[in-house]
Amino acid sequence: MSVNLIFKIAAVGILVTVLSQVLKHSGRDEHAFLTSLAGLIIVLFWIVPYIYDLFETMQKLFAL
Incomplete structure (x- = not known):
């Protein structure tokens, strides 16, 4: 994970x-609620690949 993502x-x-x-x-x-929800979804799209890599690792x- 890079500092740029943070x-x-x-x-x-x-x-x-x-x-x-x-x-x-x-x-x-x-x-305001929809704006907060949109921000959450954007951040989740950025984070999901890293979570996937974590589970693969x-x-x-x-060795499951």
């Missing part, structure tokens, strides 16, 4: 937090 996740977190707060204060709670390590 910075991208942090940037998405900051951006989603700011957008969510702006939308909540303007009375658009549904849009564990499977090879224990």
Whole structure:
């Protein structure tokens, strides 16, 4: 895992937090929720390959 990925996740977190707060204060709670959900999905798409590699490595390590 590279440091670049951590910075991208942090940037998405900051951006989603700011957008969510702006939308909540303007009375658009549904849009704020969808923005948070979209940020979560983006980060999960970035993380899933690393989790898959982790499970493959564990499977090879224990020879299951």
